[in-house]
Amino acid sequence: MFNNKSFFEYLHENQTKVATGCGKSALISKGKGLAEIFDQMGSLWPLSNSLYVPELTTNLLALSSIAKNQTRIKKTISQYEIHLDNNKEPSFICPISSSILETHINISNFHCLKTQEIEDGSLWHKQLGHMNEQDMNKLIKTTEVSNGCDECIKAGAKHFLIIVDQLSGFIITKFLKNRSDCSNHFRKFRLLVENTHGAKIERIITNGGGEFVNKSFKNHCNE
Known part of the structure; x- marks a missing residue:
């Protein structure tokens, strides 16, 4: 579950109740779609069926939804190292602060580029x-353009x-x-x-x- 639309590659908007851990109230999911994140090694992880819950104070990830094969968690003196899919280097490093593993994730930034024909002569x-505009206008009037x-x-x-x-x-x-x-x-x-x-x-x-x-x-x- 994510609280920011920037995590999503695409999002289908709908409203669904999401139960919270305290059991007293429910949050509202306002969409479901494909979220994409970068781990701390720079690898891209697509997460299908992710929920968009804007009222979440912290994003929540389930290891079972990330790893396709084996997951290995290594405990050190001050942190946990999570190795996904038999990777030698840890995908996520989580400080030991509570019973929940906390880490920092990076948003996968995608940009949609649009091309269009330039009509003002700038090309x-x-x-x-x-060339200045005056000489370009002379070329248009005096130059015969052939096939090559x-x-x-x-x-x-x-x-x-x-x-x-x-x-x-x-x-x-x-x-x-x-x-x-x-x-x-x-x-x-x-x-x-x-x-x-x-x-x-x-x-x-x-x-x-x-x-x-x-x-x-x-x-x-x-x-």
């Missing part, structure tokens, strides 16, 4: 090296890399046969620029694509 603004670059396709280049110097505004475009060629083309560009100007590139800013976030590009940056 093209970024893709064109942060025929010469590039004949040469086998289906991708391109745009490199922008944010200080000077200098822009260079490299045509790539494969996205994996990005690291090699950037290496050649870096050597050309640094040998020409006698200065090192201090910072690289990317869009976080897979052609940049990989072992080859990382090794190149560490050289």
Whole structure:
């Protein structure tokens, strides 16, 4: 039973009476669903048919609902260690303070991300090296968009890399046969620029694509 909706991956709302230990009163469960928690080792534990009881002062977990196989409880001088499903490391560490095992659990935080088409031109603004709105409007009026670059396709280049110097505004475009060629083309560009100007590139800013976030590009940056 949990007193916070944040524990639930999904929740079906309904009202059910829940008997308390004192036997004098009953709490009201306002829903049932799948709760998910992280143990102290970072493992995720799904708990089906969990109750949402907002009036609970403390969340209550039954070991039988968590462990699928064997549960082992080890007592030390000041605490209990609970090992679930034959794990060598304890999933939960509970201080000895009462006849009830108490521990801290972490909420499994899930985020729902929504994608939508950008209609205000901000995407093209970024893709064109942060081109200003006036020049973008000129492109719309004067540029004829075809199905693609025929010469590039004949040469086998289906991708391109745009490199922008944010200080000077200098822009260079490299045509790539494969996205994996990005690291090699950037290496050649870096050597050309640094040998020409006698200065090192201090910072690289990317869009976080897979052609940049990989072992080859990382090794190149560490050289």
